[in-house]
Amino acid sequence: MEHEEVRIRRGRRSGLTLIIAIHSRALGPAAGGIRLRRYPDWRDGLTDALRLSEAMTAKNAAAGLGFGGGKSVIALEPGTELTPARREAALLDLGELIESFDGSYFGGPDVGTGPDDMAVVHRETPRVFCLPESSGGVGSSSAPTALGVFESLLAGAAHVFGSDSLRGRTVVISGLGSVGGLLARQVADAGARVVVSDVDESKRTADHEWVTPEKALRTPADILVPAAVGGVLTPELVPELSAPLIVGPANNQLTGDAVAGELAARGIVWIPDFVASAGGVVYVLLREVEGLGHEDALDRVRAIGVTVSRVLDTASANGTTPLREAQSLVDARLISAR
Numbered sequence: 504m505e506h507e508e509v510r511i512r513r514g515r516r517s518g519l520t521l522i523i524a525i526h527s528r529a530l531g532p533a534a535g536g537i538r539l540r541r542y543p544d545w546r547d548g549l550t551d552a553l554r555l556s557e558a559m560t561a562k563n564a565a566a567g568l569g570f571g572g573g574k575s576v577i578a579l580e581p582g583t584e585l586t587p588a589r590r591e592a593a594l595l596d597l598g599e600l601i602e603s604f605d606g607s608y609f610g611g612p613d614v615g616t617g618p619d620d621m622a623v624v625h626r627e628t629p630r631v632f633c634l635p636e637s638s639g640g641v642g643s644s645s646a647p648t649a650l651g652v653f654e655s656l657l658a659g660a661a662h663v664f665g666s667d668s669l670r671g672r673t674v675v676i677s678g679l680g681s682v683g684g685l686l687a688r689q690v691a692d693a694g695a696r697v698v699v700s701d702v703d704e705s706k707r708t709a710d711h712e713w714v715t716p717e718k719a720l721r722t723p724a725d726i727l728v729p730a731a732v733g734g735v736l737t738p739e740l741v742p743e744l745s746a747p748l749i750v751g752p753a754n755n756q757l758t759g760d761a762v763a764g765e766l767a768a769r770g771i772v773w774i775p776d777f778v779a780s781a782g783g784v785v786y787v788l789l790r791e792v793e794g795l796g797h798e799d800a801l802d803r804v805r806a807i808g809v810t811v812s813r814v815l816d817t818a819s820a821n822g823t824t825p826l827r828e829a830q831s832l833v834d835a836r837l838i839s840a841r
């Protein structure tokens with residue numbers, strides 16, 4: 504990890520720790536979401552920001568966008584209550600910090616934030632994506648993110664099973680957040696048996712079968728979809744996994760790059776998260792920066808499936824991992840920018 508810049512500040516209104524990590528601006532200004540999450544210590548939020556901003560460099564580059572990678576973290580430490588007033592104060596504090604980058608970093612929604620929060624950030628800086636539609640933005644990026652993952656999942660199924668039909672397949676979705684919830688419906692509509700899990704029991708409904716989060720990753724399935732936070736695919740877990748195909752929207756699913764090799768050695772196809780999860784940022788940047796229409800932007804999101812097929816085919820042909828091939832795609836773009 505070689506980051507260009509990190510700014511850490513205590514918000515003067517909120518008293519919360521704000522972190523903006525810029526991994527790379529080689530391809531253009533950095534773009535990446537604003538994560539609002541509880542951490543045992545703000546330093547854990549810093550670690551998260553460093554890893555997530557690096558992942559955004561890969562995501563934006565692999566998707567062919569003229570943007571670099573960055574990420575914001577608003578770290579809630581134990582004992583700090585997030586009242587609506589403090590939330591608003593923290594978003595204004597962060598807006599001020601974003602503005603200090605003079606246009607070399609743009610924020611957007613991420614875990615813990617949405618379009619209404621972006622409207623608050625926008626009171627301090629224009630450098631923020633996904634404002635509510637009523638304020639002239641495209642609103643939530645969840646639907647295009649889910650679409651990009653769905654297309655990746657179909658491409659993966661065609662590669663692994665020889666058919667992209669989901670009829671009769673069991674798909675386990677771990678995490679029913681804004682993207683996971685949409686995916687569950689899409690995959691069920693395509694004829695799959697869907698099993699879901701979430702740390703929040705209240706998300707359990709009659710719509711889908713339910714397993715606890717501890718069991719989700721080990722549940723017998725054809726396809727496993729990590730759709731919560733990262734760091735779920737560990738070396739310890741690899742021998743216990745059952746699904747031959749893993750693809751999902753969670754960022755930084757692997758605890759380390761070596762896990763990609765261990766998955767491949769077990770014959771499990773893992774589709775790199777930074778490729779599969781790019782639908783949101785692709786859609787939003789094409790609409791809000793390039794001025795493309797809804798359908799044209801969705802076509803570019805669907806093209807993520809083509810990239811996935813290419814990555815999987817190349818990895819098979821070269822005897823490498825999909826991670827290695829996706830990384831060469833990223834490296835090629837970063838090198839041509841120099």
Ligand code: PHE
Nearest residue numbers: 535536611612613632644787
């Ligand atoms: N949270 C998004 C992601 O991880 C980042 C993002 C979305 C950035 C929308 C800008 C606009 O890809």
